[in-house]
Amino acid sequence: MTPDPAVQADATSERAQGPLIALYAGSFDPITHGHEDLIKRTLTFSDRLIVAVANNVNKQPLFRVDERIAFIRECIGDDPRIEVRAFSGLLVEFAREVGARVNVRGLRAVSDFEYEFQLALMNRHLYPDLETVFMTPSLDTTYISSSMVREVARFGGDVSGLVHPVVGRALIERYRELAMGREGRG
Template sequence: MNRAAIYPGSFDPLTNGHLAIIQRGLNLFDRLVVAVANNPQKSPMFTVDERKALIREAVGNDPRVEVDSFDGLMVDYARTRGIPKVLRGLRAVSDFEYEFQLANMNKKLLPEFESVFVMTGEDYFFVSARLVREVAQFGGNVEGLVPANVLEALQRKLGRPPRS
């Protein structure tokens, strides 16, 4: 059986929490498409291509993980790919309300669409890409919150190593 799901997100930047969700997703699905959203309403730190490259490097050569990107509605991307399942990570109760609304809207737009939620591990429930970006921009140390390759990319992008 070839069970696949899409794990969409901005991944700006990829965090260890995202990697934990990918690993948990691989326990549930045979294949994951990590889909980087190109949201013109956001001002990302990394380009879509940079984010895709960082994800590819962080997940290594795992043949079960494909890295892609999309514009527009996730359900349209899911329909195009023929993968009507989405994997979403929940960090806290506050994530649930938004994800619940999103899941129901997606189901309304694509009736065969299914959302699968997994909790992030206790080590990363407080980590968000937005918070990592903010801490890094102010020179804070985000080591241990992001993969090593992402830490290096953040340091290059910001032109300085973070404070210890």
């Protein structure tokens, strides 16, 4: 079967644009095994991945941006194809700045889809060259979310199967600090 010349031309023009840079943005408060899974799998179809840690002024994160970046670096190791950076403002502006052509979003459940779909359409409106790719987590990480991990840790539950050991220890310590602060005021 002879390849379609139009398809070959599109593939050639894509390669001419340089390496495929993917963006995986989120608050990562904290990074979980589910995030790690998507990071590793994104590298199977991209040349570079920028893990973009959002500095969302509308949220009260448990960990500072620099702490979240350090956790991500600890979890992913020193793969030269991965860069971890903080950003604030519009994701599409950050994507333009770093030359990303793919925006990776994880979908754990159908309930995630409506919001993510609207976000993808708005991003396409603002930056048509950024393609959103929805990825489902591996079966053993589907139920994990940062908010659930924080809740389990807050009440002293075992998070060892949900996050990297460094993150697990940091969660225990942070909630201990917060509890001590409440006791000091009480």
